[in-house]
Amino acid sequence: MATLSDLAASIELEPGAIEHLTGLTASWSLLADLAFSDLLLMAPSSDGRLLVLAQTRPNNRTTSIPDDLVASAHEVAEWPLVARALAGERAVGQTARAGEEGPLATWAVPVGYGGRTVGAVVRLQGARGGGSVFEVPYLSIFARLCTMVSDGTFPFREDDVAGPGLPRVGDGVILLDARGRVEFATPNAVNALHRLGIYAAPTGQTLSELGLRIRALERARDFGLPSLEEVDVGPDVAIQVHGVPLVEEGRVTGVVTLVRDVSDLRHLNRMVLNRETAVREVHHRVKNNLQTISSLLRLQARRSDEEETRTALLEAERRVRSIAVVHEALSLEPGEEVGFDEIVQSIVALVEDTALAYHPAEIVVEGELGVLSTDVATPLSLVLTELLTNAVEHAFTDASEPREPAGIVTVHLHRSAQRATVEIRDNGRGLSSDFSLETPTSLGLSIVRDLVRNQLLGEIEMRSITPDEGGGTYARVSVPLRGRET
Ligand SMILES: Nc1ncnc2c1ncn2[C@@H]1O[C@H](COP(=O)(O)OP(=O)(O)OP(=O)(O)O)[C@@H](O)[C@H]1O
Ligand SMILES: [Mg+2]
Numbered sequence: 001m002a003t004l005s006d007l008a009a010s011i012e013l014e015p016g017a018i019e020h021l022t023g024l025t026a027s028w029s030l031l032a033d034l035a036f037s038d039l040l041l042m043a044p045s046s047d048g049r050l051l052v053l054a055q056t057r058p059n060n061r062t063t064s065i066p067d068d069l070v071a072s073a074h075e076v077a078e079w080p081l082v083a084r085a086l087a088g089e090r091a092v093g094q095t096a097r098a099g100e101e102g103p104l105a106t107w108a109v110p111v112g113y114g115g116r117t118v119g120a121v122v123r124l125q126g127a128r129g130g131g132s133v134f135e136v137p138y139l140s141i142f143a144r145l146c147t148m149v150s151d152g153t154f155p156f157r158e159d160d161v162a163g164p165g166l167p168r169v170g171d172g173v174i175l176l177d178a179r180g181r182v183e184f185a186t187p188n189a190v191n192a193l194h195r196l197g198i199y200a201a202p203t204g205q206t207l208s209e210l211g212l213r214i215r216a217l218e219r220a221r222d223f224g225l226p227s228l229e230e231v232d233v234g235p236d237v238a239i240q241v242h243g244v245p246l247v248e249e250g251r252v253t254g255v256v257t258l259v260r261d262v263s264d265l266r267h268l269n270r271m272v273l274n275r276e277t278a279v280r281e282v283h284h285r286v287k288n289n290l291q292t293i294s295s296l297l298r299l300q301a302r303r304s305d306e307e308e309t310r311t312a313l314l315e316a317e318r319r320v321r322s323i324a325v326v327h328e329a330l331s332l333e334p335g336e337e338v339g340f341d342e343i344v345q346s347i348v349a350l351v352e353d354t355a356l357a358y359h360p361a362e363i364v365v366e367g368e369l370g371v372l373s374t375d376v377a378t379p380l381s382l383v384l385t386e387l388l389t390n391a392v393e394h395a396f397t398d399a400s401e402p403r404e405p406a407g408i409v410t411v412h413l414h415r416s417a418q419r420a421t422v423e424i425r426d427n428g429r430g431l432s433s434d435f436s437l438e439t440p441t442s443l444g445l446s447i448v449r450d451l452v453r454n455q456l457l458g459e460i461e462m463r464s465i466t467p468d469e470g471g472g473t474y475a476r477v478s479v480p481l482r483g484r485e486t
Pocket of ligand 1: 435446
């Protein structure tokens with residue numbers, strides 16, 4: 001079966017947008033279940049037709065689309081609603097499909113990314129019957145999530161809780177309003193509350209009035225971040241809680257809470273729990289905390305009216321996020337060491353995100369550093385983030401559009417027994433003649449200098465590349481490994 005990244009070549013979208021769409025398909029089973037509908041993700045292909053990039057089916061209703069449509073291409077005229085969605089408007093109507101009993105009720109929802117529409121989520125539902133009593137409230141949540149899809153706020157940028165294995169709508173749903181009051185709870189959710197010892201009717205009450213404190217839901221509501229937590233009562237009962245914030249114009253207006261009784265699973269898990277998972281959990285929490293800090297900074301940035309303050313806050317946010325990348329890696333592979341190359345990939349993606357705001361630049365990574373101890377990996381990841389950010393921010397500012405030749409930043413990684421070396425080269429305007437690494441008053445290079453020399457006990461050089469060598473800026477960081485690496 002074709003995957004979204006296989007199909008990415010036939011649609012003209014940048015990697016960030018493709019990643020956004022991939023993230024959407026990792027989280028959209030929630031949408032399918034809430035809408036009791038099949039969903040397609042469509043985007044214009046380079047031959048002028050519409051390409052189906054992904055498809056999903058609801059878990060709580062039979063599918064209306066038994067065939068696999070992924071990778072199929074369709075004439076725009078066959079899907080007028082999708083054409084409207086791609087123009088940025090949510091279009092509701094019907095779609096007739098050959099071989100179907102009746103027309104399919106259809107919503108075509110624009111998928112927003114970076115302020116424009118990069119695709120459409122198409123909700124298709126066949127003839128009614130067997131509908132749930134929750135159809136109306138579910139659909140209203142679905143509609144709110146669709147607005148987020150169009151605003152580009154769903155999927156969440158930092159959704160580490162997407163993917164399979166999470167509670168689904170059928171496991172139990174509690175909808176909380178902006179103040180944390182229960183708007184409704186499905187019977188399965190009420191059962192889960194019973195397991196937690198809560199027998200009062202939940203509707204209209206806040207969770208704390210019910211006697212329940214769930215940090216994941218507080219995090220979802222206060223920071224607009226999706227969160228996952230296992231709530232346990234004694235050794236035998238465990239309820240998994242997944243909070244998905246509903247966000248409108250930057251404000252959290254409610255939290256969709258999916259709950260699942262995992263007491264049995266928990267029992268199994270306890271038997272295999274060991275030190276390794278505990279260490280991993282700690283890193284996971286550190287990463288969550290860092291992401292919370294980064295979200296706080298982002299929220300604050302959004303609220304500030306002054307451009308300068310906003311830029312400063314966003315930069316701080318980016319720095320915190322690049323540290324979180326290391327802990328993310330550690331939460332996946334525990335220990336004192338991390339594979340640095342995956343971290344480089346994450347940082348490159350992070351910086352490419354930033355680059356969109358300046359001039360499109362391609363970042364190419366060559367070579368490998370392999371496994372590094374965390375006390376090298378953490379500062380080195382910050383150094384790399386700063387140098388790469390500088391390249392995309394400053395190197396190509398003289399560009400007339402389109403820039404000729406295209407902006408390219410090369411990262412060359414090299415490792416010997418005793419040293420790790422990172423070289424970063426861009427083909428931009430080079431450093432100004434009065435540039436000196438020793439006297440930067442600016443924060444970025446001061447951080448870099450301090451980390452390389454004082455924390456990593458290494459060396460750094462930066463210089464312009466002469467025009468006959470191609471021009472641009474060259475930076476080289478080399479740090480000793482001996483005595484740290486095992
Ligand atoms: N790759 C590059 N190409 C051209 N100029 C560069 C490059 N890297 C750095 N510079 C110059 O060096 C200056 C200092 O960089 P530094 O990272 O310290 O500060 P900054 O990027 O301006 O601000 P910040 O504190 O947000 O990082 C930049 O303002 C820029 O003029
Ligand atoms: Mg900088």
